[in-house]
Amino acid sequence: RKEVEQDPGPFNVPEGATVAFNCTYSNSASQSFFWYRQDCRKEPKLLMSVYSSGNEDGRFTAQLNRASQYISLLIRDSKLSDSATYLCVVRQAAGNKLTFGGGTRVLVKP
Amino acid sequence: GAVVSQHPSRVICKSGTSVKIECRSLDFQATTMFWYRQFPKQSLMLMATSNEGSKATYEQGVEKDKFLINHASLTLSTLTVTSAHPEDSSFYICSASNSGGAGNEQFFGPGTRLTVL
Numbered sequence: 033r034k035e036v037e038q039d040p041g042p043f044n045v046p047e048g049a050t051v052a053f054n055c056t057y058s059n060s061a062s063q064s065f066f067w068y069r070q071d072c073r074k075e076p077k078l079l080m081s082v083y084s085s086g087n088e089d090g091r092f093t094a095q096l097n098r099a100s101q102y103i104s105l106l107i108r109d110s111k112l113s114d115s116a117t118y119l120c121v122v123r124q125a126a127g128n129k130l131t132f133g134g135g136t137r138v139l140v141k142p
Numbered sequence: 143g144a145v146v147s148q149h150p151s152r153v154i155c156k157s158g159t160s161v162k163i164e165c166r167s168l169d170f171q172a173t174t175m176f177w178y179r180q181f182p183k184q185s186l187m188l189m190a191t192s193n194e195g196s197k198a199t200y201e202q203g204v205e206k207d208k209f210l211i212n213h214a215s216l217t218l219s220t221l222t223v224t225s226a227h228p229e230d231s232s233f234y235i236c237s238a239s240n241s242g243g244a245g246n247e248q249f250f251g252p253g254t255r256l257t258v259l
Contacts, residue, residue: 075250075253119186129191132187
């Protein structure tokens with residue numbers, strides 16, 4: 033079983049619509065959680081950290097469910113520029129090592 | 143955020159040659175640098191963690207004699223792929239952190255695309 037699992041998609045989303053997807057992680061000792069965005073053939077860029085109480089950054093909302101070991105990302109009012117691969121990233125309790133999920137591809141279409 | 147550069151951005155080489163990739167932190171001192179590899183349509187996989195002035199820690203399954211890592215200063219780490227073969231063709235990405243402890247953000251370089259013919 034992979035440490036961090038994501039639905040690879042693609043999620044085809046009409047412009048202006050809402051899309052949400054999850055990520056599950058296997059290590060219950062995981063300490064920190066993040067969503068990164070990766071555009072084709074580019075490096076990943078931090079989108080947002082995920083906090084236990086859930087957090088929002090503009091059109092993006094992230095949730096963490098420690099009991100079920102999953103995190104989610106919701107994108108409201110999707111823009112064409114939101115088309116990308118969204119990587120779920122988990123940091124273990126010890127050290128600064130990041131474990132990446134395989135990514136969920138989102139395609140926003142006019 | 144902090145800036146991390148990589149050089150070269152793209153390299154094509156013949157099988158059997160060695161390729162060196164540089165990772166530099168431009169505006170901060172990187173105590174720890176990480177090297178990742180990403181094959182097409184796959185996730186980033188951590189190859190090794192390097193701390194300035196000490197030997198790199200390699201992940202399971204990564205050959206330390208094939209992927210040589212040097213972190214001689216607080217702003218530069220290098221990855222040398224020795225005797226490269228076509229299966230080493232991949233996207234190599236470094237990241238840098240100003241501390242090895244948990245809670246410190248990693249800043250990613252733009253990546254190096256290696257193609258071995």
